[in-house]
Amino acid sequence: MPNIKKKKQQSLHKRDSEFAIANKQLEKLSNGIFANGELPTFSEKIKETDQFPLRPSKLEILQINVGYMCNQVCEHCHVDAGPDRKEIMTRETMLQCLEVIKNTGAHTLDLTGGAPEMNPDFRWFVEEASKAGIQDFIVRSNLTIIRANKKYHDLPEFFKKHDVHVVSSMPHWTRGKTDKQRGEGVFDQSIKALQELNAVGYGMPNSNLRLDLVYNPSGAFLPGDQTSMEKDFKKALLEDFGIYFHNLFAITNLPISRFLDYLIASENYEDYMYSLVEAYNPAAVKNVMCRNTISISWDGYLYDCDFNQMLELKVASQIQHISEYNEDILNNRKIIVSQHCYGCTAGAGSSCQGVVTN
Amino acid sequence: MANNNYYDPADLKKFGKISEWSKELGDKFFEYYGKVFEEGALTAREKSLIALAVAHTEMCPYCIDAYSQDGLQRGITKEEMMEAVHVGAAIKSGATLVHGVMMMNKVNKLEM
Ligand code: SF4
Ligand code: SF4
Numbered sequence: 001m002p003n004i005k006k007k008k009q010q011s012l013h014k015r016d017s018e019f020a021i022a023n024k025q026l027e028k029l030s031n032g033i034f035a036n037g038e039l040p041t042f043s044e045k046i047k048e049t050d051q052f053p054l055r056p057s058k059l060e061i062l063q064i065n066v067g068y069m070c071n072q073v074c075e076h077c078h079v080d081a082g083p084d085r086k087e088i089m090t091r092e093t094m095l096q097c098l099e100v101i102k103n104t105g106a107h108t109l110d111l112t113g114g115a116p117e118m119n120p121d122f123r124w125f126v127e128e129a130s131k132a133g134i135q136d137f138i139v140r141s142n143l144t145i146i147r148a149n150k151k152y153h154d155l156p157e158f159f160k161k162h163d164v165h166v167v168s169s170m171p172h173w174t175r176g177k178t179d180k181q182r183g184e185g186v187f188d189q190s191i192k193a194l195q196e197l198n199a200v201g202y203g204m205p206n207s208n209l210r211l212d213l214v215y216n217p218s219g220a221f222l223p224g225d226q227t228s229m230e231k232d233f234k235k236a237l238l239e240d241f242g243i244y245f246h247n248l249f250a251i252t253n254l255p256i257s258r259f260l261d262y263l264i265a266s267e268n269y270e271d272y273m274y275s276l277v278e279a280y281n282p283a284a285v286k287n288v289m290c291r292n293t294i295s296i297s298w299d300g301y302l303y304d305c306d307f308n309q310m311l312e313l314k315v316a317s318q319i320q321h322i323s324e325y326n327e328d329i330l331n332n333r334k335i336i337v338s339q340h341c342y343g344c345t346a347g348a349g350s351s352c353q354g355v356v357t358n
Numbered sequence: 359m360a361n362n363n364y365y366d367p368a369d370l371k372k373f374g375k376i377s378e379w380s381k382e383l384g385d386k387f388f389e390y391y392g393k394v395f396e397e398g399a400l401t402a403r404e405k406s407l408i409a410l411a412v413a414h415t416e417m418c419p420y421c422i423d424a425y426s427q428d429g430l431q432r433g434i435t436k437e438e439m440m441e442a443v444h445v446g447a448a449i450k451s452g453a454t455l456v457h458g459v460m461m462m463n464k465v466n467k468l469e470m
Contacts (some may be wrong), residue, residue: 174435217430224431228402232433277370 012261013313019261020080022312029339033270037278042341045172049282053334060292063110063352064089064097066122067090067298070114071148071313074169074182076216076259081114088118089298094125096300096322104200104327106294107135110352111305113147117152122188130162138165140214140352143193144186156200165210166202167249167352168194171218173236181218194243203245211244214354216251220268222347224277226250226355229273249354252276254307254343276342284349287356290335296322304335306352311340370420379458403432410439 012020019025033039046052067088070081081224089097101109109129116139117121130137139159146155159166170190171181178187194211197203203211213233230248237243253259263269272313290304294315300322303309314320317333349356395405406428412441413421429439 170437177435206395215433219430221427221430224433225402228397229433232403 011073011078011080011084012078012258014084016080017261019257019264020303022310025256025260026311026313026338028264028269029255031275034339035063039273041335042339043183043332044278045280045342046282046285046337049285050336051282051285052180054285054288054291054337056331056333057291059104059106059294059331059337061108061110061289061294061352062097062104062106063293063295065112065295065297065306065309066094066114066119066125068114069118070142071145072115072142072145072183072186074258075262076181076218076253078254078259078307079259080258080310083274085114087298088120089300091121092123093298093300093322094121094128097296097338098125098128100322100325101129101132101134108132108138109136110138110140110293112140112352115142117145117155118139123158124161126158126164137163138164138167140167140169143168143170143190146193146196147189150262156197156202159197160200160202160209163209166354167212167214169216170194170213170233172218173233173240176239177218191241191243194237194245195229195241198242198244203243205244210246210251212247213245213357214249214251216253220266220272222275223250223350226348232344246290247354249352250348250350251352251354252343252346252350254340256340257310273339276346279346280342281347281349283346284345284356287349287351288341288344289353289356290344290350293352294330302330305341308345310338311338313338365419367419370423373420397466403434406432406434407438407442411442413444415446415450 034041036164037046042136043052046054068079068081068085069083069088070085070176071083071088073082081165095278114120126139141155146152170178173179175187178190179185197211201207215223215229215233223229226248229250234245239247255263255269263272290308293305295303295306295309297303302315302320303313304315313336315333316336319326319329344350374388395402403421405427409421410425410429413425426439
């Protein structure tokens with residue numbers, strides 16, 4: 001068995017790991033099994049069904065990454081987030097985002113990070129953005145941040161006040177699996193945070209305060225059926241802790257950043273890529289999230305998705321920054337794909353909202 | 359043959375090919391197999407654990423590989439998996455031992 005050291009407390013950036021560099025990741029994803037013809041590249045694969053180049057459909061979701069700082073250092077993190085990451089969106093960039101939010105045709109605003117709440121202007125931004133009349137205003141909260149420090153304890157009330165839709169990660173309903181992926185003590189703190197969200201009305205059966213959970217596998221395997229996982233999660237969390245939530249989104253781990261590092265260190269990389277390619281589902285391609293999403297980074301650059309952002313693949317358009325945003329021009333772009341895209345098209349497909357096929 | 363082992367993990371992926379030499383029987387088998395594992399009176403999760411236990415009593419490396427992975431995908435924990443293996447082991451050892459009664463019967467009959 002390969003000997004991998006568990007519980008690394010620092011980001012790849014801090015550790016000076018080669019996979020902190022986007023180009024090194026892209027190189028890994030393009031060479032070896034994909035260069036020697038053993039496996040088809042993603043663009044070759046989607047050519048089979050005439051879906052290359054991949055083009056955007058109607059823009060529905062603006063995803064804004066307000067910074068890579070996080071109170072956790074999860075093993076699978078595709079952002080390589082952690083306490084040592086200092087990239088944070090400034091108020092100036094937020095103002096540019098607000099301008100776009102007010103004028104966009106998108107119905108969903110999705111704030112992510114890192115832990116978005118750690119951005120010092122987070123609350124101001126939520127207050128301003130919630131006035132813009134967006135239908136679905138999502139904040140991706142890692143739960144433990146609510147418990148991390150006194151200044152965050154009132155977050156459930158704050159979310160409620162601004163009618164925010166809370167989406168939170170929960171890798172499993174058992175302590176062991178959760179803590180292994182996300183760090184010692186994360187499970188207990190997540191449970192407490194969920195109970196606090198329930199206490200103000202989030203996730204309750206007939207409540208409009210939406211609380212959804214995100215499940216992603218704690219290792220080198222694909223997620224199981226989303227519907228039965230949701231059933232199992234609901235049963236276990238209710239029986240063991242009296243917790244309610246609305247939906248579970250099952251997400252596939254994409255082979256980039258810390259998960260890529262883990263796959264290689266644990267000697268699972270090739271097998272994992274084989275299983276992604278084997279599970280490739282052409283029907284999932286038309287609903288991959290880059291088709292209806294624009295992802296904006298902390299420094300205001302535009303990407304097809306959060307994954308391309310981490311691989312530093314800016315949109316292939318004359319417009320690459322929020323300051324010059326133009327939806328019509330952006331809609332004419334070609335989406336940039338590489339082998340990590342197999343993660344979005346395996347099985348029932350995977351996006352920030354879970355599976356993409358019915 | 360490139361491989362000198364009786365078992366090759368890559369063969370698991372080729373399982374479906376058995377239909378190539380006898381399409382009708384192969385197809386019937388896979389249709390039956392698929393039906394068996396569908397959600398029914400037992401959940402697909404329970405069936406996965408039964409399959410894992412039987413994989414061990416049958417000592418089939420392909421099935422152990424497949425159903426360990428299947429269990430993880432279904433969110434089954436290590437503890438649940440190991441308990442299932444113990445159930446298989448208990449039945450297997452019990453089945454061996456209960457035949458001891460047959461031996462005792464025979465010996466008792468033959469001995470003066
Ligand atoms: S997965 Fe989420 S909670 Fe974990 S380190 Fe990354 S951003 Fe933070
Ligand atoms: S990784 Fe990004 S670009 Fe690739 S298919 Fe998924 S959403 Fe689209």
